[in-house]
Amino acid sequence: MQQQVNRVSELMKKFPDLVTGFDIDSHEDVGHRNVYYINELVKDEQSVMPFLFHAGETSWTQGADMNLVDAVLLNATRIGHGFAVLKHPKVMEAIREQGIVIEVQPVSNQVLGFVNDLRNHPGATFIANNDRITISSDNFPLWGALPLSHDFYMAFMGLGSTKDDLRLLKQLAVNSIQFSTMTAKEKVDAMDKWQQRWNAFIDDVITKYHLL
Numbered sequence: 001m002q003q004q005v006n007r008v009s010e011l012m013k014k015f016p017d018l019v020t021g022f023d024i025d026s027h028e029d030v031g032h033r034n035v036y037y038i039n040e041l042v043k044d045e046q047s048v049m050p051f052l053f054h055a056g057e058t059s060w061t062q063g064a065d066m067n068l069v070d071a072v073l074l075n076a077t078r079i080g081h082g083f084a085v086l087k088h089p090k091v092m093e094a095i096r097e098q099g100i101v102i103e104v105q106p107v108s109n110q111v112l113g114f115v116n117d118l119r120n121h122p123g124a125t126f127i128a129n130n131d132r133i134t135i136s137s138d139n140f141p142l143w144g145a146l147p148l149s150h151d152f153y154m155a156f157m158g159l160g161s162t163k164d165d166l167r168l169l170k171q172l173a174v175n176s177i178q179f180s181t182m183t184a185k186e187k188v189d190a191m192d193k194w195q196q197r198w199n200a201f202i203d204d205v206i207t208k209y210h211l212l
Contacts, residue, residue, distance in 0.1 A: 001037045001040040009048065021078070028058055029063065042074070047075060050181070052077060053070070053074070053079055055067035056081055057081035057084075057114070059084070059114055060084075065087065068085055068088060072094045077101065080136070082095075082103070086122045086125060099132060100132070101133065104123040104136065106121055106135070107140070107143070107154055118157075119159075121159055124158075124159045127160060133179075135172050135175075166202075174194075
């Protein structure tokens with residue numbers, strides 16, 4: 001782990017626009033909890049770098065889901081999956097208070113058997129509560145999915161309510177920029193470019209379906 005921490009630290013210095021944080025990505029139900037590596041992750045009571053932890057990708061309780069607690073205590077800026085977080089109200093409360101972003105990965109969670117019906121996915125509750133989430137992709141090449149496209153589609157169709165419309169899709173897209181690890185200037189530039197493409201998309205829909 002120390003070697004990995006050192007390598008990521010070096011890469012962040014060499015490629016600051018590409019490498020922006022550290023994650024521990026592993027099969028949580030069979031590996032060590034993140035706290036096991038506390039000596040490598042924290043030096044002099046300070047985090048060695050920004051953390052974007054993979055945490056709570058499990059259906060169990062009082063096991064791998066405790067990585068969610070570690071993520072909060074280590075001031076992670078993002079949590080990958082967070083599938084088990086609704087089983088821990090205090091953790092969810094801390095996530096909201098600290099402004100931690102949860103990366104929701106609906107297709108992966110369904111393919112790997114965490115949820116059969118996406119309407120029952122925790123992400124539906126995150127959306128209903130207007131939590132800070134992004135829609136992300138996991139190991140999409142393994143099941144022939146496109147990066148983001150299929151996850152956005154399933155999020156829109158399965159996680160939203162029957163009354164949701166393009167406003168949900170728009171907000172999820174905006175979240176991807178607002179909650180990213182880009183700099184403030186990069187976010188402004190990205191939003192300008194995205195807004196232009198969104199406007200063109202809306203104009204195309206209006207024209208195609210004769211909505212005016």
